Amino acid sequence: MASGVTGTELSRKQWAFAFALVTSLFFTWGFAYGLLDVLNAHFQVIFKIGKTQSTLLQLAYFGAYLVYAPIASVFMERYGYKKGIHMGLTLYSLGAIFFWPSAVYRAYGGFVGCTFVIGCGLSCLEVAANSYITVLGSPKYAAARLNFSQGFQGVASFAGPMIASRWFFQGKNATSLDTVQWVYLAVAALGLVLNILFYFCTLPEITQDALAEEMHEVGLTNDKDPFWKQYRCIFGWVAQTAYVGAQVAVASLAVNFLAEQGVGIDKPLASQLFSYCQITFTVGRFVGVVLLNWVDPALMLSFYAIACCAFSLGVTFGPGLSGVGCLFALFFFESICYPVIFTLGTKNLGRHTKRGSGLIVMGVGGGAWFPPAAGHIADTDTTAHSYIVPFAGYVAMAIYAIGLVVDQTRKGGFRFRSVDEIAQKRAEMAREKDGSDSDIDKKGSQEFVESVSV
Structure with missing residues (x-):
């Protein structure tokens, strides 16, 4: 397909194929992330290290996002999404395959280094996949699309702990690294297979210029301003940093928390x-996918952020089974936060879309410094009390979400432009350009701006 298209210009078959293949990427890092938190507890036993030192894995994994996401966004701005995906999958496979010698030589530093390489690969994939899914259709449903795709990341993330509970902690494997070798060899093979599939597929390139041109036609972006003035995106990065740091801190010590509750x-x-x-x-x-079809993303994020604040305090101070119940509720309300912050932060960026995506993905770097802070409290006090650290992150996210709701209300509430308004706007632009409105594609307008917020 020719270059320079937008998501709404794809045929239904092209759209479905591109959506399905890019969605498969979410499974890859979901599986890697799910294994990471369990390796935390496993390495504490194998290498006889404390909770704080075990979070070096999180520091390496999420620190890679902070370092490599800007590089990935610049690379894709120049060479496109598909080459960015190839680069990400290559790094992902290389990092995974070097888990083998690290296990053979029982080198904890080797595991940390390999985890950093995997994180670099995944940061590249996240910049590509998140932004591609976001622009692959109507902006109104961008949050719902991204939640649906990231749902498969969730499927993979619980497969990791399920495998670990069966193979990492049972019998002789409780003090061995043998199974770690084989699991990560399979992870490397998965990355290689996906790389081959992407090489032979035709992935339509959604360019910055084509996307910006379509958005300018209907007045949905002010990307003429420099990137540093895109405040919605800048503050979105702050919110994403705080949220991901909180989420990773919650997950990295969850196994320790559950084992220390004194309920057998x-x-x-x-x-x-x-x-x-x-x-x-x-x-x-997946529940969020349904709700986001009717509820404004900023409003929904506000409610979920407040719930996260409340249940993180419940984990911190709730004894026994009540703390366990609050942990489950906390995981439920975390579910939609990352993709919704991403879509809100990158909304209507036009030519700044890939750069903005890179910045928001950099927010994943928050996972590098929240877990060590929580781990220190867990070592010196209790694991339950360490959950006061993620509470601080949820507060920052809530401020961002509520701020967007207030801003939208101040500008006229949650009103959406109609298809006729958009078609009329494009007709006016066409008449100004060549005195003719015969080439206005109302159907294309409907798919693109079906209901875009004012």
Whole structure:
């Protein structure tokens, strides 16, 4: 297909194929992320390290996003989404395959280094996949599309702990790294297979210029301003940093928290319960897909952020089973936060879309410094009290969401432009250009701006 298209110019078959293939990427990093949190607890036993030192894995994984996401966004701005995906999958596979020698030589530093390489690959994939899904159709449903695609990340993320509860913590494997080798060899093979599939597929390139031109036609972007004045995106990065840091801190110590509640939960059972927490997260994400078809994303994010604040305090101070219940509720209300912040932060950026996507994905770097802070509290006090750290992140996210709601209300509420308004606007632009409105494609307008917020 020729270059320079927008998502609404694709045929139904092209759209479905592109959507399905890019969605498959969400499974890859969901699986890697699900294994990461369980490896935290496993390495504490293998290498006889404390909770704070074990969070070096999170520091490497999420620190890679902080370092590599800007590089990925610049690379894709120049070479396009598809080459960015190839680069990400290559790094992903290389990092995974070097888990093998790290396990053979029982080198914790090697695992940390490999995790950093995997994180670089995944940051590249996130910049590509998140932004591609966002622009692949009507902006109104961008949050719902991204939630649906990221739901498959949730499916993979609970598969990781489920595998670990069966193979990492049972019998001789509780003190061995043998199974870690084989699992990550399979992860490397998955990355290789996806790389081959993407090489042979035709993935339509949605360019910055084509997207910006269509958005300018209907007055939906002010990307003539420099990037540093795109405040919705800048503050979105702050909110994403705070949220991801909170989410990772919650997950990285969840197995320890469950095992320390004094209700008869040992490490293998805690790992299994953690996988159930991830299932709860995944169910919440698909529920969010449905709700986002009717509820404004900023309003919904506000409600979920307040719920996260409340239940993180419940985990911190709730004894026994009440704390466990609050943990499950917390996973449910975390579900829609990342994709909704992403879509709100990158909305209507026009020519700044890829750069804005890179900045928001950089927010994943928050996962590098929240877990060590929580781990220090867990080592010196209790794991339950360490959950006051993610509470601070949820507060920052809530401020961003509520601020957007207030701003939208101040500008006229949650009103959506009609198809006729958009078609009329494009007709006026065409008449100004060549005195003719015969080439206005009302159907294309309907798909693109079916109901875009004023």
